[in-house]
Amino acid sequence: MSAMVEPVSGGQRINHENYYSELTQGAHAYFDLGAFEFEMGETLPGAKLAYKTYGTLNRARDNAILFPHMYSGTSASMEPFIGVGRPLDPQKYFIVLPGQFGNGFSSSPSNTPAPFDRARFPKVTIGDDVRAQYRLVTEQFKIDKLQLVLGWSMGAEQTYEWAVRYPERVLRAALFGGTAKTTPHNYLSVCLHEEAIRSDPAWNGGDYRDPSAVKAGLTLHAHVFSVLGVCPAFYKKEAWRIFGSTSLEEFIQNFWEAWFLPMDPNNLLCMAWKWRHGDVSRLFGGDLRKTLAQIHAKTYVMPFANDMLFPVEDCAAEQAMIAGSKLRVINSLWAHFAMLCVDPADQQQIDRNLAELLATPV
C-alpha cells in the first residue's frame, strides 16, 4: 500500500486541520517570487513557490531533475518515486519537486491574504507554474539544463509547457497520463469536478466557514473521481483489494474520500481551472503541431491503458507530433491512478521506462 494514499500519517489521521502542514507533507523550502504577474493579467504581491529537493546539485550543475506534481497533490506526492538504486536516485541526481500554485504550500487560495484570498485568488495557468519554476531553476539554482522533467496528469501538462517554452533546457521529458492540450471531454470532466464542489451550499461562493464544512461537495467531487479516475475493469476485477479494502464501499471511503476530503475546496478549484485550460498551443497561435515541433527533449509519452480522463489515443495523437519520441503505454487496471503505484507492478513499469529514458544519450 502506498504511503501516498494512507489516510494516516505519522500516526495521525490526515484531516482539514493538518493536511496543509509540514507535519503531514514534510518540510518545504520557499522561493520568493515577489510580485508575480499571472498570464491572465492579475499580479499577486509576495508570491511564493514551495518546493522540496532531494540529492545534491553537482559542481557542473548538470544533474538536476524537475518533477512537478498532479492535481490535488503536493510536492510530497512525488516523493515515492525517489530512492537510492532507482531511476530517480538522490545519490546521482538533484531532484526538485516544485509545488504548483494552488496546492496549499505555494501561493494558493488557502494561504494568501486578502484581497487575493479564497475565490479571489488570481486565475492561474500552467504557463504561470512553469514560469515560476523556471525562475527557481535558473535564479535559485543556476541550472542551465535539466536532465529530465517529468510529471503525471497536471504534472505532465507542466512538463509539456517546459519542453515547449524552454526547449534548450529540457534534455528529456517523461509524460505520464496527461496532454499538451486539454481535450474537450477532459475539459467537461474537470468542469464536473468543479461543479461537484460548488453544488454544496456550504461552499458559499468560496467563503465557507471552514473547509470541513464543504464535506458534501468534497465527497461528491471524490465520487466523480471514483468513476473517472480508474476504469470499469478495475472495479469488476476488484483490483482495489490490493489497497487492503474488503468491500467496494470501504474502498470508496478509504481511498477516494480519504484522499480528497482533507483538501481545501478553493485550492482544488484553482487547480481544476488551471488543468482544464491547459494548452501549450497558445504559445504558437493555436497550432499544436507547430508547438510540439519545438520540443528538443528526448520524450517518452506514457499514457495509462484504460485511462478515462486521458485516453491512450489522445496521448498518442500528441506523441505522433513529437519528433523522435516514444509511446509507452503503462498497463494497469488502476488506469489514471496507476501513478499512485498502489500495485507494485505499476511502479516497476514506470521505473523501467524512466531508467531507459535516463540512460538514453542526448
Place this chain on the structure above:
Amino acid sequence: MSAMVEPVSGGQRINHENYYSELTQGAHAYFDLGAFEFEMGETLPGAKLAYKTYGTLNRARDNAILFPHMYSGTSASMEPFIGVGRPLDPQKYFIVLPGQFGNGFSSSPSNTPAPFDRARFPKVTIGDDVRAQYRLVTEQFKIDKLQLVLGWSMGAEQTYEWAVRYPERVLRAALFGGTAKTTPHNYLSVCLHEEAIRSDPAWNGGDYRDPSAVKAGLTLHAHVFSVLGVCPAFYKKEAWRIFGSTSLEEFIQNFWEAWFLPMDPNNLLCMAWKWRHGDVSRLFGGDLRKTLAQIHAKTYVMPFANDMLFPVEDCAAEQAMIAGSKLRVINSLWAHFAMLCVDPADQQQIDRNLAELLATPV
C-alpha cells in the same frame, strides 16, 4: 436531427409543465395492475402500466414485439424505430411500447397519491417492470410468444429479464448497450447521477416545491451524462455538429440539459435505483452463467463502441454465456447515445441488425 431530442414538440417548448403530458408524449393506454406487490416487499394499490401500441395483433396472436424503454425515457422514446418498410413495421407487427415504472406515465413518484407519492414511492426493480409487462402481454393481449423483445440501456435490462424469466415466450432478443447484471462501475456511475440530483438543496428529500425548483440538481445530472453518455472522441471530432449545434456550450445546453431538465427528479431517482440494482442472476442464486443459460431466444447483443456506461467488453462477456447468440458492435461516436440515432448512420446499423434478427428462423 431526431425528434426525440428536440426541445420543442408541436411548436411548444418541453418543460416541467408539459413533459409528462400526452400533448408532448402522445396518447397512452393504461393497464390496471390493481394492488401490485413489488419485489422489495411493498404493495402499491391501484398500480398502472402505461403503454402504446402500433400495428394490429393478428388472429394467431403471434406477431407481437415488445420494446421497453431506457432511463429517462417514456414509451414515446421508442417510436422513432417504428416505420412502414423498416424492421419494426407496424403493417407486419403488433408493437407494444410499455412504460417502465417511474417514467411519469406508468405508476411513478410524480403521479401517485400519498402515502406512496414522491420519495415515498416503493423501491422498484427491473423484475417488477417485467412482471407487470408480462401481465399486460398475457392478460390484456393473450399473447403466448413474442417475436422479439428489444431494448436499449434499461430497456436491455428489461429484455434480459424477459428472456431469462419467461424463456419460452421470447423468440428473439435484441440488447442494445445494456447488461444483464449491472457492473460495479456502472453502479457507481448511476450513484453519481443520483447524487447530482440530491446535491441540490431544493431537492429537499424529494419534497421539492416544484420539479423546476431542482434546476441545479437536474443540470448537474445532465452534466454527468455529458461526460459519461458519449465518449472522448465524440467531443474531439465535434460529432455533435450533426445535431445542429454550433458550439460545445450550445450542445451541452440544447442536447443534454434540454433532455433532462424537464423531468421529475423523484422519477429519475426511482429509475436510477432500479437501473443500478439490475441483476438477472438473482433469479438463480447469483449464478450469472446458469441464469443466462436459461435463455431460449435467438439473441443479438449489440453494445456501442466506446460506450463509457456499458463498455463493449462487459456486454461481450455476457454474450459469451448465451448459447447461439451473436455480438454485433454498433460503431458510433455517439457511444451510449447512438440509440437516439441523431446520426442517420446509427439508425442504419441498428435497423440492419434488427432486420437480420427478425429474419432469422426460430
